[in-house]
Amino acid sequence: MKKILISSILLFILVLSFSVTGLSGEKLVFKLAHTDPPNPFQAVDQAISIVFKNLVETKTNGNIEVKIYPANILGKERESMELLQNNMIQGYIATNGGLAPFFPLIGILDIPFAISDYNIAYKVFDGKFGKDFAEELQKKTGLKTIAITEIGGFYQITNNIRPVKSPEDLKNIKFRTMTMPSHINFFESLGASAVPVSWAEVYTSLQTGVVEGQHNPLNPIISAGLYEVQKYMTMTNHLYGIHWFLVNAQWFNKLSEEYQEIIKEAAKIANMAGRGLNRIVDSSENGIPLLRENMEVYNPTAEELAAFAQVAVPPAKEFIKNELGERGEYWANRYLEAIEKAKEELAKETW
Numbered sequence: 001m002k003k004i005l006i007s008s009i010l011l012f013i014l015v016l017s018f019s020v021t022g023l024s025g026e027k028l029v030f031k032l033a034h035t036d037p038p039n040p041f042q043a044v045d046q047a048i049s050i051v052f053k054n055l056v057e058t059k060t061n062g063n064i065e066v067k068i069y070p071a072n073i074l075g076k077e078r079e080s081m082e083l084l085q086n087n088m089i090q091g092y093i094a095t096n097g098g099l100a101p102f103f104p105l106i107g108i109l110d111i112p113f114a115i116s117d118y119n120i121a122y123k124v125f126d127g128k129f130g131k132d133f134a135e136e137l138q139k140k141t142g143l144k145t146i147a148i149t150e151i152g153g154f155y156q157i158t159n160n161i162r163p164v165k166s167p168e169d170l171k172n173i174k175f176r177t178m179t180m181p182s183h184i185n186f187f188e189s190l191g192a193s194a195v196p197v198s199w200a201e202v203y204t205s206l207q208t209g210v211v212e213g214q215h216n217p218l219n220p221i222i223s224a225g226l227y228e229v230q231k232y233m234t235m236t237n238h239l240y241g242i243h244w245f246l247v248n249a250q251w252f253n254k255l256s257e258e259y260q261e262i263i264k265e266a267a268k269i270a271n272m273a274g275r276g277l278n279r280i281v282d283s284s285e286n287g288i289p290l291l292r293e294n295m296e297v298y299n300p301t302a303e304e305l306a307a308f309a310q311v312a313v314p315p316a317k318e319f320i321k322n323e324l325g326e327r328g329e330y331w332a333n334r335y336l337e338a339i340e341k342a343k344e345e346l347a348k349e350t351w
Helices: 002-024 044-059 077-085 104-110 118-126 128-141 181-189 199-208 218-223 249-253 257-283 288-294 302-348
Strands: 028-033 064-069 091-095 143-154 156-159 174-177 193-196 213-216 232-234 240-248 296-298
Touching: 028 044, 028 077, 044 064, 044 091, 044 143, 044 240, 044 257, 064 257, 077 091, 077 240, 104 128, 104 181, 104 302, 118 128, 118 143, 118 302, 128 143, 128 302, 143 218, 143 249, 143 257, 156 218, 174 181, 174 199, 181 193, 181 302, 199 213, 213 218, 218 257, 218 288, 240 249, 240 257, 288 296
Parallel strands: 028 064, 028 091, 174 193, 174 213, 232 296
Antiparallel strands: 091 240, 143 240, 156 213, 156 232
8 A cells, every 4th residue: 555655646646746837938848767776887777867867968058957866766667668658757778578568579679699699789779670679669559769778788507506518407497587578488398497586575585486587688686786696697698688768758749859859869879888887787797707706707619509599490480480479570580681781781890
């Protein structure tokens, strides 16, 4: 009852602030929410948010004020997505898991081992495929993508039971996933159990044994302190982790062309800053060295990774065919074609 009351008060404040802003005509307020902690030197969504805030407020001479709501303080992902759709907030940095109930096609991005390095990822998501897929998302949700951001790089597997060096080592381990059918399918295809747990409850769930492992990029593992409650990490790089910087399309379309360009450019630069932060965190003493001090970290050989892919990729493609239908297969093929094109373009680049 107390949680419902708090949520109702927050919603009332949001509605009131929107109404007052709309009537005054003096200043626009851009309310931006995300799931990360409020530390911009570790949490990439917060870093993106403060860079975006500074650029937008500076370039509009303060006529657009950006208010940041980190760490799910306005509600869990579904609630935040609904606030965004109803223009109670104007921006939200959504996870794939948060988007999945609203846009199931997001699951086509979870073909494991499809993207092998950052340069390929940037070309795919900053290029034509990323723009076209974002347009598909907007058609289905009414939400406009202004940047496809990076959650923290590539996903790694951690657990408390045993070192993982082969698919067989994953069997019967309970892994936390987002509420994404594609992630659940990934672990089940490898013989593990998949247990959907909200991000806010991951640490305690690992600590108490509700789940025994999880998968995430390095930055979330570090910023959430998951290394404190996990013993083993395997650097599988099986998925490239992205978030979606979304805005309410109706709100955005009412802005002047000048303000629209400022917001898009600010999101682009903030995205670059977020990617840079991830590489810095990975490489600093608070990155991989910190994880090695607290966990047993294993880097699989190329042959070992190929064994994981051999087991996990066919079920992922079958899942897309069965669960997402022809539209899913169409976008999955577009995604894989974009990856191959990026590889070809990179191979031709010279300095």
